[in-house]
Amino acid sequence: MFKVATWNVNSVRARLEHLKRWLKKQNPDVVCLQETKTLDKDFPYLEIESLGYHVAHAGGPGRNGVAIVAKEPPKDIQIGFPALEDKEAKERLIAATVKGVRIHSVYVPNGGRDEEAFLYKLEFLFRLREYLEAHFSPKDLLLLDGDFNIAPEPQDVWDPELLEGQVCFHPREKEALRLLLSWGLYDVYRLKHPCESGAYTWWDYQFGAFKANRGMRLDHIFISLPLVSSLREAYIDREPRGWKRPSDHTPLWAVFEL
């Protein structure tokens, strides 16, 4: 069994005790982290390695930052889009091979600040699609883990009528995500829970949103077709969102029989 997770920790240093507690409890083979919010030199490598993990990290100064944390040493680590000038991608995309699967930790821009940020979000999604086309075949063992900052369908947000057109649930974002997935990617959560609503991975810190389950499903594990038949389970672990001083996101994991 091969257990793969994704978690936007909203600062790996602020969330170190949560991360350690969760790794011990869930024992994943791989966890992709987003928003580590730290430079490489300040990543808590020793604390994570002492739990039996290896770390590949691509950091930023106090913002962004992605990592692949794995029991097997991640091989062929690649940061950002190869041969493409994109200043933030070096803090938003890291890839490595684990157990023969090309794994990506992705942090898609939020895009809610202003028009420029929104366009950069769309551009980033188009670049991801181009990157897949240039470097992979849909027949490869491919996995994209991350905070995509997009809720794909109405059942992925707590109030689709209210939120329609807002950031993370805007038609142009949903369209860009569909275009990305149309390359040949499948949403593990929807494969296993096709009709479920109210299953979210993010809740606002304000408004008592978690308590009222007013959230959005923004974090995803997308896989290529050859992995679909190996998928055994997909689960959103809401528990860490209820711990003291939590990340605003909670982990999602999937189990494969490889």
Add this chain to the structure above:
DNA sequence: ATGGCTACTCCTAGTAGA
């Protein structure tokens, strides 16, 4: 949305997240 967030930083105020 009905309550009043939480990270970060050339750090006590501004920026960003979603």
